[in-house]
Amino acid sequence: MVSCQLALQYVHIRQCLLVVDRVMFFGTFQLLFGWVFLLNSRWEEERYTDGSKWRFLEHKGPVFAPPYEPLPNHVKFYYDGKAMKLSPEAEEVATFFAKMLDHEYTTKDIFRKNFFKDWRKEMTTEEKAKLTDLKKCNFTEMSEYFKAQSEARKAMTKEEKQVSKENERILQEYGFCIMDNHRERIANFRIEPPGLFRGRGDHPKMGMLKRRIRPEDIIVNCSKDSKHPEPPPGRKWKEVRHDNKVTWLVSWTENIQGSIKYIMLNPSSRIKGEKDWQKYETARRLKKCVDRIRNQYREDWKSKEMRIRQRAVALYFIDKLALRAGNEKEEGETADTVGCCSLRVEHIKLYPENDGQEYVVEFDFLGKDSIRYYNKVPVEKRVRTKAAFFIYLFIFCTSILNKHLQELMDGLTAKVFRTYNASITLQQQLKELTNVEENIPAKILSYNRANRAVAILCNHQRAPPKTFEKSMQNLQAKIDAKRDQLSDAKRELKSAKADAKVRKDEKSKKTVETKKKAVQRIEEQLMKLEVQATDREENKQIALGTSKLNYLDPRISVAWCKKWGIPVEKIYNKTQREKFAWAIDMADEDFEF
């Protein structure tokens, strides 16, 4: 606990020191406050005991999507083969569809149906009467126009620079806020532009119109004593709130699901960094009592109460397979996806014996983001018997499960098991796979393999990149060329050696040395390419970044780097290093998760 507090304090101190770096942007005023903040630690304690998340918050408000620009007259929309001028409202919605014309979405019935229904709401009475069949609508010319525009944008190098200057200006003006005397980066300061809703999987609402968000929809959150963000001229905010128990700066309600959207801080901010660190500390606490909890749920399999037996089986799956909790969802409102507690009978098959293994459970269901989870696992005999009850009779409620977990350990929820099992797997895999003899590229391949083991555990998949085959071919071509280069270099070395044997002079000896070095250099380059190819092939369908960013305690990776003298830059890019700054500064070689 003491070390946790020290670490937390350290993070705060580091944040204050960062103010020095930021003085270029922010001036000495900020620097001065940074140090006052550093010295006034009592202030900190107060913030953590009264439940507030901040003392002072000031920002400029959100950046709205640019207004709709009507299409030039020569770009036509056709209905039933005839050109037709649409009203601006209907035209805007039509452009959303036109921009997606090449996408598979526009071929799906639900998407088309939802789009057409919402599009008609934006039409004038005459348009409504005339446009009755989506099949007769021709958006090709619109689509071609947008494609040409995007090509032209790519070609304009100089003007592009103007755009990025403008982006930088907007970033500096709206992309930062002041929270407790620190200038913090805002994650998503731009309001989501209007468009067509793209749900994942078979989403019943795909294609619906995501309406334009106006200042009147926006709730702004800031300090009472701050300079409040101004709405655009002649407009009003929905509300200006001063709630320091929450971390969001701006919120609005979206029209598809009726859920609230937020503008929050960047992962590099103090508020997010501390939360992340706490998450890993909870997972480390689980490590200390996981044996007791595992014994307990094994014991519970024998319980006379079915409720307890089922709970124990669910927990076993969450622990062993890193399944998500699986909250209940409103039927028909979202894609049909499940997690552990919402599994249904059709998602599981039970085998007394399968492929030479006893008591096998086969899982086949769509999880978060409609990613398929398929796994066949041998389980303990009792589980198989209880699982039969579980899937027939029980749809377990996650809040009851979490309540039980809370009793087992303070702060324990189903999600903590995922964090714990992911991090401990990485630590074990790194120990197992890192070979002392290997050079840095080979060690990094081992590091990536350890990461992949975690990604497989957490079922982090991605669609193979469209350019995958081509990129593999390119890499293979490079490897072949390098191999040719190597055999040429070896041949040259051989002949230089023979030459030196005959001549026996200094010049030919030097030539041999130079040729030797060339061979070594090419061998190293070749190995690097081969490692890269292996890595890319193994990564084909695995979303490596997800586990790396959300489940793996960065101190494990940083400690591994320190142990093998590998620069942290080799495993974390700039953004990742900013997010994990707390860990990079703190972790040492002996860190044990």
Added chain:
DNA sequence: GTAGAGACTTAGAATTCGATAC
């Protein structure tokens, strides 16, 4: 105890950036 709102994290796809080869 339960439903729903609210706040926050986790997630893969889409887009943009920038290094490299020519």
Added chain:
DNA sequence: GTATCGAATTCTAAGTCTCTAC
């Protein structure tokens, strides 16, 4: 200088979990 392609970044959907009102 430009084209290409992989990496980095952005975007926003889709989860988890807590809290509150009944």
